[in-house]
Amino acid sequence: MLENPKPNDGIVGLQLPPPLKCLLTFKDYLSVESKARQPSSLKGAAKYLKNPGLISLGGGLPCAEYFPIEEITVKVPSPPHFSEQETRELGQIVRAGKYDASEGDSVYDLAIALNYGLGSGSAQLIRFVTEHTEIVCNPPYADWHCALSVGSTSALEQAYRMFCERGDYVLSEEYTFVSAVETALPLGIKFLGVKIDDQGLIPESLDDILSNWDVRARGARKPHILYTVPSGQNPTGATQGTARRKAIYKLAQKHDLYIFEDEPYYFLQMQPYTGPNAPEIPPPANNEQFLKALIPTYLSMDVDGRVMRMDSFSKVIAPGSRVGWITASEQIVERFIRHNECSNQNPSGISQMVLYKLLDESWGHGGYLQWLINLRLQYTKRRDTILAACEKYLPKEIVSWNPPAAGMFVCLPSLPPLLTNSPSSGSNSTTTCTPIPAVQTTKRSSKSKKKSSIPLSIRASSSREAAGSQRRKLTSCPRTCFSGPLLRRHRRIR
């Protein structure tokens, strides 16, 4: 899989991926736009520039001599001392010079990072995220690849344009990430909500929708895309368990669905909730225990190559890096890269350099996993704090909640029956997108209906939800987020 596999710090027993290509192509699923993409002439020519001794008179790459940045340094935590206080006192300074690579000091330097790059992202950072994906997901087919994105919102927009035409339906959780919907709507793509319970998507509801799809009544072909946020879903906070994921993957096989696995909160899986004043569960003893405690990803069970996983550094390093990556079968990643070449090209080289210095040269995979364990424990503390506040201050006769297993969100729904009414009544526009109208199921609906009465949530912040009386009632049922400066003052005391 990797050109230059690195030792993985002895943290996990890596298995070599099976020497099989993914079984299915999904080329028929590609849009007219995506099928029409040709390799970029400029990016195609760029690969010849590396030939030793070649002075190119071809493409218009500026000379590194004119990049007015001689050196960048970054002060970062030294594992396992991750707090801000420790970083100020014990942090390491990592340095990137302009000609480190040609001078043999590093494989990546500013002369490379500050110039044009390939549509996949830099080889250096791609290698790290590919190794990381292998450690965490270990996809069960051979020809999987990663490509950098400029964040998962962008990756998702590109994925829609790759797989959907105007008029198509995308399936998702009944209450879903507002930006996922708002990104799709202008492209003429509609969202259709699958009923959910405390573990997110209900397989029976998904099967129902697809088994009983009526092209004429719906005015659209049978959906071929499932968009899901399996862990710490936004806004409900629900996390799909292993069995649930397997059941949904099996249904995806039955109905030949392609899955967009959007996982910004995957590493914000927290320690099991033990209740107020109960003793805490000890943290993972080591990186291997930590990895074992994570719920398997869709990518890890994707024998067919029907999953595009979207990872992001936004929730685990910093959103401002605008760097994420996708993982999928080679043919799909190739189409994604073709689109990159003619749009954002690749993430900022400065961001890529900072991440490379931090993750690869400074922390390594072992240090990064230690950082992720640290985040797990930090978010566990935050969740437990807000749940303790809920216990103390909220009236249980009208509000209920489920302790989230991952993510940043706790739902505090009141008056559950309200939520089963059609939330689209009172909508002032067809672009109103959250919550998504519940699907009328035609069979197996008793189970779904029963499950759908468990706590749900809607976004707390939408101004649109204020329209119509039904809406006003729903706004009294907020989702809270515990990622903010709850535990201590944001501002540092010097």
Add this chain to the structure above:
Amino acid sequence: MLENPKPNDGIVGLQLPPPLKCLLTFKDYLSVESKARQPSSLKGAAKYLKNPGLISLGGGLPCAEYFPIEEITVKVPSPPHFSEQETRELGQIVRAGKYDASEGDSVYDLAIALNYGLGSGSAQLIRFVTEHTEIVCNPPYADWHCALSVGSTSALEQAYRMFCERGDYVLSEEYTFVSAVETALPLGIKFLGVKIDDQGLIPESLDDILSNWDVRARGARKPHILYTVPSGQNPTGATQGTARRKAIYKLAQKHDLYIFEDEPYYFLQMQPYTGPNAPEIPPPANNEQFLKALIPTYLSMDVDGRVMRMDSFSKVIAPGSRVGWITASEQIVERFIRHNECSNQNPSGISQMVLYKLLDESWGHGGYLQWLINLRLQYTKRRDTILAACEKYLPKEIVSWNPPAAGMFVCLPSLPPLLTNSPSSGSNSTTTCTPIPAVQTTKRSSKSKKKSSIPLSIRASSSREAAGSQRRKLTSCPRTCFSGPLLRRHRRIR
């Protein structure tokens, strides 16, 4: 125009923009996709987060405490000492800390830059580029705005999606930037070439095409978009003079064209070429003289608001920053920002921070203009070197060239009659894009034909051009680029 206008370093006599809105809306030109965009709920909610004392339980913004980057420093040149050698010896170290803003040390810090930002880009960098645009272009209407892009390729893709539908034609130079075409084709947008001479677009050819547009014969509505690279055009190296630009703008008014002004090479306008061994023209005496020597931009003559100018830091700072910006009327910029919110969101905050520290806090507008003068002189030297080599080594009986006034490219066409043949013969695919088939003009063609026999150029690097015998002949007519490490070794001697 600016919320907090800064002193512009006394370098130019700024005039306040006239208190008039742009005259025309161009809303009818917007695509179905662009018209359907609604403000992002998340970005809309974000503005309330600044309220003092507010602890948000709303959107899922990570806490800055968990950004594992305590400090970034960047070593940059101290104007006017811009060489690498001088930077190593005399360069300044600029520093960005995590809480500089809340601690009163700066208006921009890593806690801001590393978190989610607004779709326009950060207020801090937007202010700088807006002031810079005012200094350079000073658009003649009041409600113009800038928004950051993740580079001009991305801005152009977004612009296509804003203004075009599948099947539309976009007009451009007959030989144009290959990525501009390759970005358009998968969207179902076709390019149509306007004849060119040594100053680029020929107004008569443009008028001809538009005056004689036959919707049925073309199978498409009359074009409403002109894509042009006015300065140092890629690949021909041509630069439109002031009179040429005015004539084209007037035609845009006549035919109600909207102009995409793509100007990566605008500040690579060089000193007038004096010929081999002739004395050099003295460099601009100061920033004001430099600004006066620049050819007026389309934006500077845009009384109607019919121009979207695309600026980029790629050729003047570093392509790897993946930061550029667009300037247009408020209504158009608003649509662009709506798209940003649901795609790339905004450029890397780390890039924005590095650029802000360099351009605003370190150099200021005066220092940045000094840097641009330095680039002008560097590229002048490079151009003169390659032209001297052409004089010395190339056989003039079969090769000719025009000294470029801007950009990175010199064309070396041979056998001009070849270029007037239809280059599409021998094309192996409808997506073959460069050169663009010449338009058959029906009147005024005598002048155009005469002008089109002056030196033209094609890209040297396209593998597609090898298809067909006609193609093979054309590849003997290369465009050279003088941006590479021609003058000294790329690798630094320690």
